Amino acid sequence: xxxxxxxxxxxxxxxxxxxxxxxxxxxxxxxxxxxxxxxxxxxxxxxxxxxxxxxxxxxxxxxxxxxxxxxxxxxxxxxxxxxxxxxxxxxxxxxxxxxxxxxxxxxxxxxxxxxxxxxxxxxxxxxxxxxxxxxxxxxxxxxxxxxxxxxxxxxxxxxxxxxxxxxxxxxxxxxxxxxxxxxxxxxxx
Amino acid sequence: xxxxxxxxxxxxxxxxxxxxxxxxxxxxxxxxxxxxxxxxxxxxxxxxxxxxxxxxxxxxxxxxxxxxxxxxxxxxxxxxxxxxxxxxxxxxxxxxxxxxxxxxxxxxxxxxxxxxxxxxxxxxxxxxxxxxxxxxxxxxxxxxxxxxxxxxxxxxxxxxxxxxxxxxxxxxxxxxxxxxxxxxxxxxxxxxxxxxxxxxxxxxxxxxxxxxxxxxxxxxxxxxxxxxxxxxxxxxxxxxxxxxxxxxxxxxxxxxxxxxxxxxxxxxxxxxxxxxxxxxxxxxxxxxxxxxxxxxxxxxxxxxxxxxxxxxxxxxxxxxxxxxxxxxxxxxxxxxxxxxxxxxxxxxxxxxxxxxxxxxxxxxxxxxxxxxxxxxxxxxxxxxxxxxxxxxxxxxxxxxxxxxxxxxxxxxxxxxxxxxxxxxxxxxxxxxxxxxxxxxxxxxxxxxxxxxxxxxxxxxxxxxxxxxxxxxxxxxxxxxxxxxxxxxxxxxxxxxxxxxxxxxxxxxxxxxxxxxxxxxxxxxxxxxxxxxxxxxxxxxxxxxxxxxxxxxxxxxxxxxxxxxxxxxxxxxxxxxxxxxxxxxxxxxxxxxxxxxxxxxxxxxxxxxxxxxxxxxxxxxxxxxxxxxxxxxxxxxxxxxxxxxxxxxxxxxxx
Numbered sequence: 011x012x013x014x015x016x017x018x019x020x021x022x023x024x025x026x027x028x029x030x031x032x033x034x035x036x037x038x039x040x041x042x043x044x045x046x047x048x049x050x051x052x053x054x055x056x057x058x059x060x061x062x063x064x065x066x067x068x069x070x071x072x073x074x075x076x077x078x079x080x081x082x083x084x085x086x087x088x089x090x091x092x093x094x095x096x097x098x099x100x101x102x103x104x105x106x107x108x109x110x111x112x113x114x115x116x117x118x119x120x121x122x123x124x125x126x127x128x129x130x131x132x133x134x135x136x137x138x139x140x141x142x143x144x145x146x147x148x149x150x151x152x153x154x155x156x157x158x159x160x161x162x163x164x165x166x167x168x169x170x171x172x173x174x175x176x177x178x179x180x181x182x183x184x185x186x187x188x189x190x191x192x193x194x195x196x197x198x199x
Numbered sequence: 200x201x202x203x204x205x206x207x208x209x210x211x212x213x214x215x216x217x218x219x220x221x222x223x224x225x226x227x228x229x230x231x232x233x234x235x236x237x238x239x240x241x242x243x244x245x246x247x248x249x250x251x252x253x254x255x256x257x258x259x260x261x262x263x264x265x266x267x268x269x270x271x272x273x274x275x276x277x278x279x280x281x282x283x284x285x286x287x288x289x290x291x292x293x294x295x296x297x298x299x300x301x302x303x304x305x306x307x308x309x310x311x312x313x314x315x316x317x318x319x320x321x322x323x324x325x326x327x328x329x330x331x332x333x334x335x336x337x338x339x340x341x342x343x344x345x346x347x348x349x350x351x352x353x354x355x356x357x358x359x360x361x362x363x364x365x366x367x368x369x370x371x372x373x374x375x376x377x378x379x380x381x382x383x384x385x386x387x388x389x390x391x392x393x394x395x396x397x398x399x400x401x402x403x404x405x406x407x408x409x410x411x412x413x414x415x416x417x418x419x420x421x422x423x424x425x426x427x428x429x430x431x432x433x434x435x436x437x438x439x440x441x442x443x444x445x446x447x448x449x450x451x452x453x454x455x456x457x458x459x460x461x462x463x464x465x466x467x468x469x470x471x472x473x474x475x476x477x478x479x480x481x482x483x484x485x486x487x488x489x490x491x492x493x494x495x496x497x498x499x500x501x502x503x504x505x506x507x508x509x510x511x512x513x514x515x516x517x518x519x520x521x522x523x524x525x526x527x528x529x530x531x532x533x534x535x536x537x538x539x540x541x542x543x544x545x546x547x548x549x550x551x552x553x554x555x556x557x558x559x560x561x562x563x564x565x566x567x568x569x570x571x572x573x574x575x576x577x578x579x580x581x582x583x584x585x586x587x588x589x590x591x592x593x594x595x596x597x598x599x600x601x602x603x604x605x606x607x608x609x610x611x612x613x614x615x616x617x618x619x620x621x622x623x624x625x626x627x628x629x630x631x632x633x634x635x636x637x638x639x640x641x642x643x644x645x646x647x648x649x650x651x652x653x654x655x656x657x658x659x660x661x662x663x664x665x666x667x668x669x670x671x672x673x674x675x676x677x678x679x680x681x682x683x684x685x686x687x688x689x690x691x692x693x694x695x696x697x698x699x700x701x702x703x704x705x706x707x708x709x710x711x712x713x714x715x716x717x718x719x720x721x722x723x724x725x726x727x728x729x730x731x732x733x734x735x736x737x738x739x740x741x742x743x744x745x746x747x748x749x750x751x752x753x754x755x756x757x758x759x760x761x762x763x764x765x766x767x768x769x770x771x772x773x774x775x776x777x778x779x780x781x782x783x784x785x786x787x788x789x790x791x792x793x794x795x796x797x798x799x800x801x802x803x804x805x806x807x808x809x810x811x812x813x814x815x816x817x818x819x820x821x822x823x824x825x826x827x828x829x830x831x832x833x834x835x836x837x838x839x840x841x842x843x844x845x846x847x848x849x850x851x852x853x
Contacts, residue, residue, distance in 0.1 A: 024794070102772065102795055102821050115512060136500060143505050151508065158498075159512040167524045175497035179526045188523040194548055195519040 024100075031099060035062070036075030037092070043085035044075050047092045051099035052076075055091075056146035082140035090138045094126060094150050101149075119156050127157040132175070205236045206260040206344045213242045213270035219298045220265060223336070230337050242273040245280050253284060261343045262293045264313075268300050274312050282312050290315030292343055296336070297323045503531050511535035515545070536567040540574040574612070617641045618664070622648050635661035635687075640671040653678045660684055665691035676701050680708040689716040695726040706736025713770075714742040722747040735767035743768065744775035746802065766792040772821075775800040786815035793819060800826045 031048035037058070038044050049067070053059040061076055078088065119127070129135050139154035162170055167185075171178055180188075212220040224237055238259070240252065264270070274281050285293075293315065297304075301323065310316045320339050322332065501509070510532050513521065518532045541549070549563075563570060574592035592612035613630065615621070615638040621630045633656045653659075659682050666672040672692045679688065680701075688709070705712070715737060717730065730745060737743075743765075765771065771793050789796075796819050816825060 102797060136498070139509070140501065140505065143508075152512075155509040155512045158509050159517070162513060162521060163517055165520075167521065170521060170524050175499070176525050176528075177497075177499055178524070180523055185523045188529070192519045192522060195516055 027100070030067075033067070037088060038075040038077045039085045039088040040079055040081050040083045041085045043088065045088055045092055048096060048099065051092070051095040054095045054099055054147050054149065055142075056148075058145065078141070078145065080141060080144040082137045082144060084134075084137050084141075086134050087137035087141045090126075090129075090134070091141060091145065091147065091150065094153075095147065097122065097126075098149060119153060123153050124157075127153050205234050207236045207238065207258060208261045208263065208340075208344075209238045209240060209259050210263045210265065211240050211242055212265040213267050213273050215269040216265035216267040216298050217241075219267075219296070223263070223265075226333050227337070227340075230333065231341075242270055242277070242281075245273075245277050245284070249280060253287065256284070256287045260292065261340060262288050263340075264293065264295045264319075265298050266295055266300060266305065267298045268304070271300070271304065271309055274309050278312050282314060285312070285314035285316075288315065290318035293319040294336075294339055294343060295319045295321045297321070499525075499527070503527060507531035507534055515539070533567050534569055537569050538572040538574065539563065539567070539570060611635065614638065617644075618652065619644050619648065621652075631655035633659055635659070635663075637663040639665045639667060640675055641667050642671065644671050644674060646674050646677075649674050649678045653681050657682065658684045661687040663687075663689040666693060669694045669696060672696075673698075680704040683708060684711060685709040686711050687714040688712060689714075689718075691718040691720075693720050695719050695722040695730075697726075697730075702730070702733035703736050706733075706738075711739070712737055713739055715740055716742075716744040716746075716775075718744075718746045720747070732764045734765060738767055739770060740768045741770050742773035743771055744773070744800075746775070763788065763792060769794060771796050773798045776802065786812045789815050790818035790820060795821050797821050797823045798826075799824070 027050045031050035033049040034046045035049055035052055035058075036044050037047055037052065049062070053062060057078075058076060127135070127138075129138075135154070135157075139151060139158075142150040142154065158174075161173060165173065170176065178185075210220050210223065220239055224239075227235055227237070245252075295313075295316070302321065305313075305316075313319075320343065322335055322339060498506070506527055510518070510521070510528070513532070515536075518536070521528050521532055523529065572592070592610070610630075611632075611634040613633055613636050615636070618636075618638045618640050630652070636656070636659065662679070662682065662685060664675055666675055672694060673696075675690065676692075676697060679685070679690075688705075715734075719726075722730075727745070727747060734740065734743065765774075769792070772795050774793070774796055799816065799819070799822060816822070
C-alpha cells in the first residue's frame with residue numbers, strides 16, 4: 011500500500027512540474043536584458059530555486075524579474091542557459107543509486123547537448139559555464155566541463171594553452187622538470 | 200554573492216586640504232584591502248544640503264577632519280553648523296588630522312566649537328615622514344572601524360613592503376587641485392601582457408595631461424575613475440594609457456548616454472584593447488561613463504574551484520599531460536582524484552613488466568593529495584604494503600595471492616574467479632563486510648559455505664553470481680533473501696528450476712532491491728512469463744533485465760504474454776527483455792504502466808515486434824534509447840521510417 015501511495019505522489023509531481031513550467035518568470039541578465047523562462051526550468055538553477063522559495067512563487071511571477079548580477083550572465087549567455095533548461099527540465103531526476111557517479115562522469119554527452127555547447131565564440135562558451143556555475147546549474151556545468159575536457163583530450167600543453175588562451179606562468183626549467191617527472195605516463199606500451 | 204558591510208567614511212576638508220583629501224583616498228585604496236565608501240565634504244560648502252548631511256551622520260562609521268588653516272577659518276564662519284555637526288558625531292569615531300598646521304594653532308575657541316575635540320583621535324601630518332604618518336593613519340582608522348569585527352580575511356593589511364613599492368613611484372603631492380569623486384564606477388583597462396602590481400600605468404584624459412592613478416586589480420585588469428568634472432564638461436573623452444614613457448594606446452569615449460555592447464564596438468575601434476579582452480559593461484550613470492573590459496575567452500578567468508571542476512572530467516593520462524599548462528592547472532588538475540584504477544596498462548607504466556611493487560605508491564600519492572582508494576583490475580596486488588588499506592576494490596584473476604587478503608582490511612569490492620576459493624585458502628573470515636562481489640559459484644560449493652559467506656557479509660549491496668550447476672543454483676537462490684541491504688542482484692543460472700516462492704521471499708526481504716538481472720541458460724516460455732509475472736514483488740525495481748539463451752523451448756505459441764504484468768514496477772528506468780512472443784497488443788498501454796522508462800532493449804530473434812508496436816513503445820514519455828536486438832529489419836520498415844521519425848521525440852536516440 012505504501013508503495014502505491016509513493017507511485018501516485020511521483021506521478022503527481024511530474025504533472026505539477028509540467029504545470030508549473032507553464033508559469034513564466036522573468037530573469038534579468040547583468041547587461042539588463044530580461045528573458046522569460048518556465049518556472050520548473052528556471053528552478054534547475056539552485057540559485058533561482060532558492061530565491062523563488064524564499065520569495066514565494068506568487069511574488070516572483072507578479073513582480074520584478076530575478077536579477078542575475080554576476081558579470082558572466084550576459085544576454086547571450088542567459089539566452090543559451092534558458093535554451094538548455096527549457097530542453098532539460100523534464101529530464102528524469104538523477105538516479106542517486108550507488109556507483110552511478112563514475113558512470114555518469116564517463117557518459118558521453120547526448121547529441122543535443124553536443125550541438126548546444128559547441129559554440130564558436132569561446133568567450134560565450136566560458137560565459138555560459140561561469141554563469142551556469144554562478145546560477146548553480148550542475149547539469150549544465152557538467153556539459154561544459156565535458157566539452158572542454160573533450161577538446162583538451164590528446165592535445166599537448168602548448169596546444170591546450172593556445173586553444174584556451176591560457177598564460178604559461180612556468181619558466182622553461184620548471185616545465186622541463188614536470189615533463190621529466192611525468193615521463194613514465196607517456197611510455198609506450 | 201558575498202555581502203559584507205562596507206564602512207562609510209566621511210572626510211571633511213577645507214579648500215587648502217583638498218590635496219590631502221585626494222591623497223588620503225588614493226592611499227587608502229592602495230593600503231586597505233577592504234572596500235571603503237568615502238564621502239567627501241568640503242567644509243566651506245557645509246551649508247549646502249546641510250540638513251540631509253546632518254541626518255545621515257549616524258549612518259557613517261568614521262569621520263576624518265582635515266584641519267588646515269582654511270578649515271579653522273571656516274569653523275569660525277560656520278560656527279553653528281560646525282557645532283551641531285560635531286555634536287552629533289561620536290568622538291570615538293572621529294579622527295582629526297592636522298595638515299599644514301599644528302595642534303597649537305587650534306585655539307580654545309575652535310576647540311569649543313569642535314564638540315568632543317579632546318576625545319578624538321589626533322594625528323599630525325608631516326611631509327617629511329609621510330610613510331609613518333600613513334601607517335599611523337591607517338592603523339588609527341582600522342581601530343575606529345574595528346575592522347576585525349567584519350571577520351573578513353581581507354581586513355586591513357598594512358604591509359610595509361607593499362607600501363614601499365608604492366611610495367617610491369606614486370606621485371605624492373604633485374596632484375592637481377581638482378576634486379576627485381570616488382565612486383564605485385570604475386574604468387577597467389585590460390592588458391595583453393600581465394603587469395605586476397608594482398608597475399605603474401597612468402591615464403591621461405583629454406588635453407589636460409592630468410595623470411590619473413590606475414589601480415591594479417589582477418595581472419590583466421586595471422581600473423581607474425574618471426573625475427566627474429571632466430565628464431560633465433566634455434562631450435568626448437580621449438583616454439590615453441601610459442606606462443613609464445611608453446604610450447600604450449588611446450581611446451575615445453563618447454559621453455552621452457547608455458551604449459550597448461554592440462553599438463560601442465561599432466562606434467569605437469577597440470584597437471588598443473587586447474584580442475583576448477572583450478567589452479563587458481558600458482553604462483552612463485550619475486553623469487559617469489562606466490566601462491568595464493574583461494578577459495572572457497581565456498580560461499584564466501576562472502577561479503581555482505571552477506577550474507578544478509572543469510578538469511575533473513579528464514582522463515588520468517590527460518591530467519598528467521596538462522599539468523604543465525599553467526600553475527593553476529598544476530594546482531587543480533590532480534586534486535579531484537580520490538580513486539585510481541590500476542589496470543594492466545597502468546601497471547606496465549608504473550612498474551614495467553614486473554609484478555606490481557610498492558615503488559609506485561609514493562609516486563602517485565605525491566601527485567594526488569586526495570587519493571583514498573585504489574582499485575585493482577586484473578592485476579596481482581603487491582606483496583606487503585603499507586598502503587594496503589588504500590585498496591578497497593580488487594579484481595582477482597590470480598588465486599595464488601588470495602591468502603594476502605588479511606592486509607586489505609578495507610576491501611569493499613571483490614571480484615573472484617570462484618567463491619569457493621576463499622574457503623579453499625581458508626580466508627573466508629577475511630572476506631567480510633563487502634559491498635559488492637562478482638564471482639562464479641563452481642561445483643563443490645556447499646550450503647555451509649554460502650551460509651558462512653552470507654553471515655559475514657550481511658550488508659552486501661551488490662551480488663553478481665554465476666552458477667555452474669543446478670545444485671549450486673539452488674543453494675545460492677536459497678540464501679539471497681537473507682541479504683536485506685541488497686540493491687543489485689544479478690544471477691546467471693543454468694536452469695529454470697526455481698522454487699515457487701523464491702521471488703516472493705526476495706521481494707519481501709530485500710526491500711531496497713532496485714536492479715535485477717536474471718540470465719537463465721534454459722528457460723521455457725512458460726517459466727519466462729511466470730518469472731515476469733513475479734516481478735510484481737519487486738516494486739522498487741529501477742532496472743530489470745530478463746534474458747535466456749535457449750530458444751528451443753519457445754515453440755509454444757500460446758505463451759504470448761502481456762507487458763501489463765509490469766504495471767507494478769512503475770519506477771523502472773531500464774528494461775531489457777528477451778522474448779519471442781510480443782504481439783502488438785503486448786505493448787498496448789505500456790506508456791501508462793512504465794512512465795519512467797528511459798532505456799528499452801528488446802531481444803527479438805523472431806521478428807515479432809511489428810511496426811505498430813513502435814507506436815505503443817514510442818508513447819513512453821521518458822524513453823531515451825530503444826534497442827532491438829537480432830532484428831532482421833524488414834524492407835517495409837524502410838519505407839515507413841519517415842513516419843517513425845515523425846513520432847520519435849527529439850530526445851530519443853534511435
